[in-house]
Amino acid sequence: MSETTITPKANGPLIVAGPCRIVTPDGRELRPPPRKDGTPAQVIVLCRCGGSATKPFCDGTHKRIGFTDAPGTGAGPATPTG
Numbered sequence: 001m002s003e004t005t006i007t008p009k010a011n012g013p014l015i016v017a018g019p020c021r022i023v024t025p026d027g028r029e030l031r032p033p034p035r036k037d038g039t040p041a042q043v044i045v046l047c048r049c050g051g052s053a054t055k056p057f058c059d060g061t062h063k064r065i066g067f068t069d070a071p072g073t074g075a076g077p078a079t080p081t082g
Contacts, residue, residue: 011068013058016044033057
């Protein structure tokens with residue numbers, strides 16, 4: 001059995017290499033989009049910026065919106081003050 005590795009790309013998506021399944025809350029399995037040349041994807045690329053039109057898969061929106069994974073710059077939960 002092959003090992004699965006998840007690697008966050010700097011300021012980009014999560015790269016999932018190895019066997020995995022993506023299942024919706026209602027149990028439906030999602031197939032990753034094919035590569036640009038039409039061949040099946042060898043890795044799964046998951047959106048991390050929240051802006052993809054093909055969620056949960058990455059569509060490159062992170063580049064257009066200037067997504068950054070630097071601490072303190074993301075749209076994380078608000079920190080209460082006072």
